[in-house]
Amino acid sequence: MTLTDNAYAVIMAGGSGTRFWPLSRSDRPKQFLSLGPDERSLLRGTAERIWDLIPAERTFVVTSELLRGQVEAQLPELGPSQILAEPVGRNTAPCIGWAAAHIRRLDPNAVITVLPADHYIGNTEAYVDTLRQGLEAATHGDYVTIGIRPTRAETGYGYIEVGSELDPGVFRARRFVEKPNRQRAEQFVASGAFLWNSGMFFFLASRILDAIDQHLPGLGKQLQAYDEAAKSGDEDALVQKTYGELPAVSIDHGIMEKVDSVSVVPGSFDWSDLGSWTSAWELSPQDAEQNVLPEGGIAIDARGNYAWAPEGKLVSLVGVEGLVVVDSGDALLVIPRERAQDVREIVEALRDRGDKRK
Amino acid sequence: MTLTDNAYAVIMAGGSGTRFWPLSRSDRPKQFLSLGPDERSLLRGTAERIWDLIPAERTFVVTSELLRGQVEAQLPELGPSQILAEPVGRNTAPCIGWAAAHIRRLDPNAVITVLPADHYIGNTEAYVDTLRQGLEAATHGDYVTIGIRPTRAETGYGYIEVGSELDPGVFRARRFVEKPNRQRAEQFVASGAFLWNSGMFFFLASRILDAIDQHLPGLGKQLQAYDEAAKSGDEDALVQKTYGELPAVSIDHGIMEKVDSVSVVPGSFDWSDLGSWTSAWELSPQDAEQNVLPEGGIAIDARGNYAWAPEGKLVSLVGVEGLVVVDSGDALLVIPRERAQDVREIVEALRDRGDKRK
Numbered sequence: 001m002t003l004t005d006n007a008y009a010v011i012m013a014g015g016s017g018t019r020f021w022p023l024s025r026s027d028r029p030k031q032f033l034s035l036g037p038d039e040r041s042l043l044r045g046t047a048e049r050i051w052d053l054i055p056a057e058r059t060f061v062v063t064s065e066l067l068r069g070q071v072e073a074q075l076p077e078l079g080p081s082q083i084l085a086e087p088v089g090r091n092t093a094p095c096i097g098w099a100a101a102h103i104r105r106l107d108p109n110a111v112i113t114v115l116p117a118d119h120y121i122g123n124t125e126a127y128v129d130t131l132r133q134g135l136e137a138a139t140h141g142d143y144v145t146i147g148i149r150p151t152r153a154e155t156g157y158g159y160i161e162v163g164s165e166l167d168p169g170v171f172r173a174r175r176f177v178e179k180p181n182r183q184r185a186e187q188f189v190a191s192g193a194f195l196w197n198s199g200m201f202f203f204l205a206s207r208i209l210d211a212i213d214q215h216l217p218g219l220g221k222q223l224q225a226y227d228e229a230a231k232s233g234d235e236d237a238l239v240q241k242t243y244g245e246l247p248a249v250s251i252d253h254g255i256m257e258k259v260d261s262v263s264v265v266p267g268s269f270d271w272s273d274l275g276s277w278t279s280a281w282e283l284s285p286q287d288a289e290q291n292v293l294p295e296g297g298i299a300i301d302a303r304g305n306y307a308w309a310p311e312g313k314l315v316s317l318v319g320v321e322g323l324v325v326v327d328s329g330d331a332l333l334v335i336p337r338e339r340a341q342d343v344r345e346i347v348e349a350l351r352d353r354g355d356k357r358k
Numbered sequence: 359m360t361l362t363d364n365a366y367a368v369i370m371a372g373g374s375g376t377r378f379w380p381l382s383r384s385d386r387p388k389q390f391l392s393l394g395p396d397e398r399s400l401l402r403g404t405a406e407r408i409w410d411l412i413p414a415e416r417t418f419v420v421t422s423e424l425l426r427g428q429v430e431a432q433l434p435e436l437g438p439s440q441i442l443a444e445p446v447g448r449n450t451a452p453c454i455g456w457a458a459a460h461i462r463r464l465d466p467n468a469v470i471t472v473l474p475a476d477h478y479i480g481n482t483e484a485y486v487d488t489l490r491q492g493l494e495a496a497t498h499g500d501y502v503t504i505g506i507r508p509t510r511a512e513t514g515y516g517y518i519e520v521g522s523e524l525d526p527g528v529f530r531a532r533r534f535v536e537k538p539n540r541q542r543a544e545q546f547v548a549s550g551a552f553l554w555n556s557g558m559f560f561f562l563a564s565r566i567l568d569a570i571d572q573h574l575p576g577l578g579k580q581l582q583a584y585d586e587a588a589k590s591g592d593e594d595a596l597v598q599k600t601y602g603e604l605p606a607v608s609i610d611h612g613i614m615e616k617v618d619s620v621s622v623v624p625g626s627f628d629w630s631d632l633g634s635w636t637s638a639w640e641l642s643p644q645d646a647e648q649n650v651l652p653e654g655g656i657a658i659d660a661r662g663n664y665a666w667a668p669e670g671k672l673v674s675l676v677g678v679e680g681l682v683v684v685d686s687g688d689a690l691l692v693i694p695r696e697r698a699q700d701v702r703e704i705v706e707a708l709r710d711r712g713d714k715r716k
Contacts, residue, residue, distance in 0.1 A: 313688060
């Protein structure tokens, strides 16, 4: 039995972020969009990359009831039982625990890679190599994460401090650090001992469920109840009834920071969590004046702008600098790049007035 | 016979400006658009205002072949013979001369007001009073123009120096001055002796044709040929054949600056020639932060912006100042207010690449 016969992928695609408004909406979050240079949606790209290593029939997607239809449409390769729709989002620990329980029933020796559906990956070959390393390390029983070599003192990411090398390319993760301030971020990068926390994990299904039993016993108990209910075909009903009661805790806080030995595989591929329109600008091909414009767009005395518009629409920017201009068809946004995070204020205003375009 | 039985209106609606791109296009110039606070198109507003004084059946529109259909659609009150379509634009002297010749054939005693179709008028009552005064003065044989009391040292307008009062509210126009530089404009405004040249005129049809014969004899000769051809129903063919050869000269340069006695009626209504998107911003109702937004628009930390979008589209501006944002459906423009004139650079770029959205 080779490594990959027991390897499973879990893609987390339940997010409902607002940071790419007006293109993303609460009912069309960014994992379903094409952002950056890839013409595929982020979800589709995530699936196709992992399928170089793990076949579609061993790929599972956790999403929400609201988004299930869009997952089915974008990943027709998956059977209905491969899409786990949460009745309500409860952060990553319940999401991953539920998927791990589901997979362990199919294969008690399963080793799982957990991947967010909405990240940018720049170099598929290097990425797949890293996944292979991570899966192999996890097969030996490690809790494994991918750390990205930082290219700047980013304050929007968590960091992982790297310890001694355990195996070639696999290191002890000494500790997880929350999003630092500017000064700490600069120290981290200067030290060379810190990596960005990518939110990608590997572990044996049995190991992560053991860890949940130990560190999040309430969640563990409920997952055992799901296993029991599954035997009599009653899991769906129980999930519907109880999922909302699961502790809303992240896998980082709830498990990875608590277990004894976490390993980290440094990834040397380009990566971004696509946190805002600024990331889309950074990652997209820019013209000589650092503008990113739809095909046929016109920029005159304009620098460092990012524009998105429906296909065929003519975007023309004159004498403006550092703007994000997004036309989603039914809504238009103009905001300085450095304020791109503030689109959430618009989404809140829309929510307050009951506008469906949130 | 009262004054108005011989009064005729000529609306000049042949312009093809690009300054309201992307809303205006070479085949949909600004006279057909609603700009500023009035929901009617500028052309429709111009016609309805003059109809308070002169009936629709004595209103003529000079336009181009390309635009004739849009004039018919917006002014269904007019018969086909009331729309004069120039085969090609030759500036205002031929346009006004042709219309005057046409009207003199109908009524040798006609007194004409000539009005641009694409101006903003703020106070209809004061405006109609001024028109009445102008027509009355013209009935006595004067060449009459309306001068607008300047509210700022505008360098985008021509000025008229005002002389002695001839009749109550009617003054000698001492001279016409081209668009001045900032310093001269400030002097003009400070002196109190200068008015903006509104481009609105009044004269007897016979008087303006006499002046054309004298000062633009080539044009005069051709207009006489049109009169001759009209007798045998051959005017259209002759116009088609020869209109392009008429001298392309403005009524200001060609006639008004040359005739002995021009009178000016100071107008005390709000007026703008709507020279750019900046004018639309100035004239439209602004919120407390001086933004002009479509209904339902959202402005957060945004000041002094003008936005236009198709009905129902949500426009949201965050942290931007002094921008013009125009979404015409098939094209999107973002430009600082103070550079609004530079939209012509985009139109030129589109023309160069053969894009029909010019």
